[in-house]
Amino acid sequence: MTSSTLGTPPSGWVNRHVLGFGRHSLAVAQMEIAKIGREPTELLTRAIQPALWLIVFGQVFTRTRAIPTGTMRYLDYLAPGVLAQSVLFSAIFYGLAVIWERDLGVVHKLLVSPASRSSLVFGKAISAGLRALAQAVIILALAAVLGVRLRTDVMSLMGVALVVVLGGALFSTFSFVIACLVKTRERFMGVGQVLTMPLFFASNAIYPLSMMPPWLRTISALNPLTYLVNALRALMIEGGEGTAGLGTDLLVLLAVFLVLVGIAANLYEGIVR
């Protein structure tokens, strides 16, 4: 029995704070990922929803050409939107798990550990991002089957994966913040449900901004989902491009994500009081 490690923090500032943050985030993420692998049916049932959109909505509108998407085929236009939608939907109810963990007592245990709050939030966000990625694989496969003109080079695929993870992390942290604010499952369901659909419809996921009434255009410019859709469109589709440029999209997503992590880390402690 060595007592040498009793309560001694890892030595060195960098080791303690920077690497510690990484280690702790990773530990949390790893456990969350272990859980995803155990519920493959959930991944599949959640993939039904986007599949319906792609097949029903996409196919018909591609034929009728009722939505003006310029040179792009509508199905190609829609696929990134549907992918973004599935990222949003799989992440937005993440807060329920946070409330559930509080009701059980798991949160108490995490909060008394030496891991920083931000590393806990970050780890959970990354795992939510990877959960979204698992779903993205299913949707991309489906899109390929439906004949969407996907880019298949490694760089693009990696870019898509990165953006999907970032998007999942962003919306799950958003959900985390809401959970810390409303604190009960019932209110969370109410608020979460009320947010999801408007976020989806007030974005350029299924129709271009030019088609929207002006007030809706304003809202969609403030909607992070729009930037997620833009980035995916640029990375995923042959000849696809966003409206604001890939760099801007990524910067906006990253900035919003980091701000949300900061807010969530600050609110996290309050959930057990």
Next chain:
Amino acid sequence: MSEFELPVRPAVLTQALTRRFGELVAVDRLDLEIASGIIFGLLGPNGAGKSTTVKMLTTLLPPSSGRATVAGHDVVREPAAVRRQIGYVPQLISADGALSGYENLLLSAKLYDVPRKEQAARIDDALQFMGLTDAARAMVRTYSGGMVRRLEVAQALLHRPAVLFLDEPTIGLDPMARHAVWERLRESRTRYAMTVLITTHDMDEAEQLCDRLAIMNGGRLAATGTVAELKQRVGPSATLDDVFAHFAVGVITEGGSYRDVVNTRNTAERLG
């Protein structure tokens, strides 16, 4: 191990520790000194302020006033240092049911920076000690109540804390499981030379497990001492029930919020 001097300071020291919730004073100028190496029981009716005290000592809740040190570190000024020195088993279930026992332990080991080389050995050791080796790969949600509690204690011990906090550790367990948990606790105390603080409202638990007791009542300390001392103070043939009744007089006989009951029942149901 010469650089490692044995602490003569108390494991837990509070001075006028106070916590208010609005008008309500949950913990009222608490002065508590817990010597190193003992099992200390915080006894009292629901609403006496036991859990609030533990939450302050474990840095989950900032005190309204007063101060507290745990293993020599101030809970307000050095929360990070305190967190490294303590283990905590909350009243609610803190093991993750969707993970296996092994994974739960691994998560704790990583969050507490147990050196990577030692992780596997310590986890195996903990599993064996708690009698969970066979169940290590099973999902925790399939565990019995007693197994869950033993796993949680094992998690809290992995980083060899100086002070272990347990909030109502055997609530909702049937008698057999309780005895097993008590036995493990007594053994781990000797094995790791640590201080244990438990809260309970159960006389049996206080009597069988604790070296010293503090009876809390309405947020204040009503009495402290060994079980024998406390009995003697009340009367020649007093039982611990009598001691409790004597020092908890005038308590609102129905303390404990609705939430406590729901929590306890949920805990009991999940463990049970």
Next chain:
Amino acid sequence: MRQCATTITNRVTPTDLLLLVAMAAAAGLIGSVTVMRRMALASDAVSHVALPGVAIAILLHVNPVLGGLAALFLGSLLIWALEHKTRLPTEAVIGVVFSAALAIGSMLASGEELFAALFGGAHAAGRIELLFGLAASAVVIAYVMRARSRLVIALVSPELASASGIDVSQTNLVFLLMFALTVGLGLRFLGVLLMGSLIIIPAVTATFLAHNLRTLQTASVALAITSTLAGALLAPRLHVEQGPLIIVVAASLFVVALVTRSVTRSARSGNIPGGGRELR
């Protein structure tokens, strides 16, 4: 390419206002029960089911509200059956039901019709529509008042409700149907998405303010009516759409209540004792 020109009427007629107030009262009342009943998800799914109905009605040149209502009733029956008769994971099923409904609905309607069905639009109500709206509001309000006791016991404990002689399954079905009727009421003004919000948001806000059933319902109704009136009256002045503005007002009230609560709590250095949270 068709630019979606949204018509913004200059004035709100008194009949519209009357109808809006009745609708808001019904929404607030049904919402107050919904947020207590953990049925937010199921109920919201119901509201999305309206979309294909609206779309089909537009295609067939029937009054879209009628189509929406028909779809709503079918949808609530479907969800009720799924919840009570099958062992499928309800959330997954509901997710599929409503996304299918949205996909099919969005597909059938097009352009501005789609936006109108989703987000509503200001328009002058005809006499029949007015009568129908007022009658339906009255039905919903009367129902909540009468069934309140049953709903309250069933939400505290279905088991106790059964032991008290309440048919929980039937209570749930009638409640969902009434919810559907309420959504149908708001289809014209707020559309599918926003009507769901008008039912849920004021009620959630009310839970921050109320400590008993009567105040909860009063606050919920008052908040719903305030948001609706403010939205309807301000929209022409601010030159924005009426439906979204109503929801923006409701959401602002929600944020104000949330912030006020957090501020008062931290000012008192902690929670209200026994505010339902674990304290000790």
Next chain:
Amino acid sequence: MTAPEGSPSPALEVEHLSVAFGATRVLDDLSFRVAAGTSLAIIGPSGAGKTVLFRALIGVVPSTGTIRFAAGTRIGYVPQKLDLQRDLPLTGLDFLNARADVSGVPSTDVTRVLNLVALDSRFAAQPLGTLSGGQFQRLLVAFALMGHPTLLLFDEPTAGIDEPGKEGIYALFSRLQAEEGLTVLIISHELSLVYRYADTVLCLSRWRTFLGPPLDILTPEHLQEAYGAPVRYHHHESRDTD
């Protein structure tokens, strides 16, 4: 209190009751009777089927065998688990009034039951979430007492309540039994309180079932057999702890 065996008017007779969930038999050929106006405590380890027995009695769980209630029996039931949401904006009065409305009982009955359980109407007017453990239990008993039931089923009435609170709840049962002539069935883990307040004890376990007066049932041998471990409890009257 009359002796349960051979009492002329049983409030409840259970014969050969069995409950199975799929292949698992939770209750197997259980028979007992409860005399009117007496109290029966049901004890046993977790998973022995105590709660299932209650659910079978109120008919929420399908069972085989006979369950016979005395004519005119009205059941008041207090379940073990009430997974209420936090911050529910409902008061005790809202809850009781709802019951009065549903059961067609005059609302004056609310005052009566509140007096019976000695719950101050000030507390009844508070949201459910602000009631203390004991107060909430009293409220649930009050709910069960609406409309004059004759048989009270109580599942773990004192889980999570401290010692003085437990005494209060059990004292309340004794009083109700005396004043209202109620028959009470209680599931409990509190052996010392069972010892003091129950007329008859039914000990369920996976291996054997015992039925009889507390003195005969609550012996170390029986308990060890039922729980599979030594069990101790405090006798309050006789000072010997063990």
